[in-house]
Each structure stands twice: as C-alpha cells, then as structure tokens.
Amino acid sequence: MKNFLIVMLLVFSVSLFAQTDQNIRSLKITQKKCLKNKGTKLILKEVLSDSRCPEGVQCIWAGEAKVVVSVYEGKKFVKDEELVISGKNEQINKDWFMSYLPFSQKNIKSINIVPxxxxxxxxxxxxxxxxxxxxK
Incomplete structure (x- = not known):
C-alpha cells in the first residue's frame, strides 16, 4: 500500500508539470516590413538599448531593453511606440500589445527580446x- 501511494503521487506530480506549457504559442514581431492590406501590423523598428545582464555574468539587476515598435493599419503608418521591456513594466507592455493583437493572441504570458x-x-x-x- 505504501508503494502504491508513492507511485500515485509520482504519477500525479508528473502529470501536473507536463500540462503547463502545452497550450503556449509564440508570436514574433520582427524588423521585416511585409505589410498586409488589412488589419493591424506591428514591426520592431529598432532596439534603442539592451542593458540586460548577459549570460555568464553576475549582475546586480536583470536590466532592460528599450525598443521602438511601429504600428500600421493595413499599409498606413499609425505611430511609433517606445517600450521598455523589463520585469517592472511587464503589465504595461502586456496591456499595450493586447490592444493591437487579435483576440486569439490576447492571453499574453511573456514578452521577451531575442536573442x-x-x-x-x-x-x-x-x-x-x-x-x-x-x-491560445
């Protein structure tokens, strides 16, 4: 009975962890200017600064990246928005991106600058x- 209980707990805990990333999808906002005729398009115009702590270095703080994202409606330029991608601005950035993304992509879990x-x-x-x- 003791072994059965241990096995059941192990199976239950593994199944919990296995389901966490199952439905997470990703969207890339690149620097390409391939504009479609209809709908909103976001384009990474430029990275103004990248002070994130590099891999292999011990830092006092995690750092941040400042970017400019261009918003287009169809082929028409709407505006440029400067965003600071960091942990302390996470909700502000999520709200901003959600205002331009389609409904199926509005449940944002993370925003990262790559590489x-x-x-x-x-x-x-x-x-x-x-x-x-x-x-999704």
Whole structure:
C-alpha cells in the first residue's frame, strides 16, 4: 500500500508539470516590413538599448531593453511606440500589445527580446525580434 501511494503521487506530480506549457504559442514581431492590406501590423523598428545582464555574468539587476515598435493599419503608418521591456513594466507592455493583437493572441504570458546577450558576443542589430508567448 505504501508503494502504491508513492507511485500515485509520482504519477500525479508528473502529470501536473507536463500540462503547463502545452497550450503556449509564440508570436514574433520582427524588423521585416511585409505589410498586409488589412488589419493591424506591428514591426520592431529598432532596439534603442539592451542593458540586460548577459549570460555568464553576475549582475546586480536583470536590466532592460528599450525598443521602438511601429504600428500600421493595413499599409498606413499609425505611430511609433517606445517600450521598455523589463520585469517592472511587464503589465504595461502586456496591456499595450493586447490592444493591437487579435483576440486569439490576447492571453499574453511573456514578452521577451531575442536573442539574449551573452558575455563577449556582439549581437547584430538585424537579429533582434520580440517574442510574445500567449495561451491560445
């Protein structure tokens, strides 16, 4: 009976962890200007600064990235928005992105700037994109 209980607890705990990332999808906001005729389009215009703590370095704080995102309605430019991607601005950024994303992508779980910096490696500015994780 004791072994049965241990096995059941193990199976139950594994099944809980297995379901957490099952429905998470991701959306990339790139620097490409491929504009469709209808709907809202977000484009990463530029990364103004990236002070995130590089992998392989011990830092006092996690840092942040400042980006400019362009908003288009169809092919018409609407505005540029400067966003600070950091832990303390997480809800502000989620609210901003949710105001432009379709309903199926509004349950945002994470917003990240990719690639993440590594010690001693310079990132080509053209490689940056915004990765939004959402639950469908």
């Amino acid at each position: 993440y910096p590594k010690e001693g490696v310079k990132i080509n500015p053209k490689e940056y994109y915004i990765k939004i994780g959402y639950i």
